[in-house]
């Protein structure tokens with residue numbers, strides 16, 4: 001049976017999934033690679049659709065894979081699939097343009113964060129609903145951080161107490177995200193960066209270790225272990 005998203009939900013989730021996955025090594029586009037027998041994108045969308053606030057999901061797929069991705073996600077959840085762009089920012093902009101009237105909260109989530117729990121989607125959305133224009137899930141930095149020069153000589157030790165590692169989903173009041181993308185210049189790696197450039201405050205909420213981004217082969221192996229051991 002096809003899952004139905006809640007028509008009373010007030011949240012649209014954009015899922016940029018058009019990246020190549022160069023750091024993962026040769027193979028299919030990253031969102032289509034298998035984790036415990038299913039594409040990363042299927043894992044990600046299933047978890048997003050399980051969050052009760054979600055009204056709409058828009059996926060930005062690799063341009064050559066749009067039809068395949070539609071077919072793949074049809075049994076998982078109702079989704080709109082659009083072609084992504086050459087940079088993540090362009091993929092997000094394409095997905096944002098496809099959000100129908102209705103949801104006033106927009107979350108942007110990486111397909112590569114395939115194990116992100118539904119409660120993180122809810123907590124980011126709740127913080128936007130509470131009045132924050134822009135919300136990001138973060139984790140403290142656990143390693144000692146050094147600043148180095150071009151020859152890898154250490155220049156100093158950075159105070160990590162003020163540093164945070166940033167995850168997705170990142171949540172925005174819809175009008176704030178639309179304005180930030182409209183004024184976007186050079187491509188940035190995340191949407192909060194665009195909003196920061198507009199001088200708008202970005203608020204942090206606690207992230208989740210399960211929202212790890214599958215970037216390198218080790219991350220995929222770790223995610224596989226987490227899934228198969230039920231961690």
Ligand SMILES: Nc1ccn([C@@H]2O[C@H](COP(=O)(O)OP(=O)(O)OP(=O)(O)O)[C@@H](O)[C@H]2O)c(=O)n1
Nearest residue numbers: 016017018019020021022023086087091111112
């Ligand atoms: N042109 C792009 C590039 C990235 N993404 C998406 O943005 C998310 C975060 O990007 P990242 O994990 O860096 O993925 P890739 O760009 O695929 O990785 P790499 O840099 O290793 O190629 C991913 O879900 C990816 O599919 C996208 O939709 N369109």
Ligand SMILES: C[C@](O)(CO)[C@H](O)COP(=O)(O)O
Nearest residue numbers: 110166167168189190191213
């Ligand atoms: C959006 C993001 O996931 C936040 O951590 C990240 O910036 C994606 O891009 P990156 O190139 O892997 O940093």
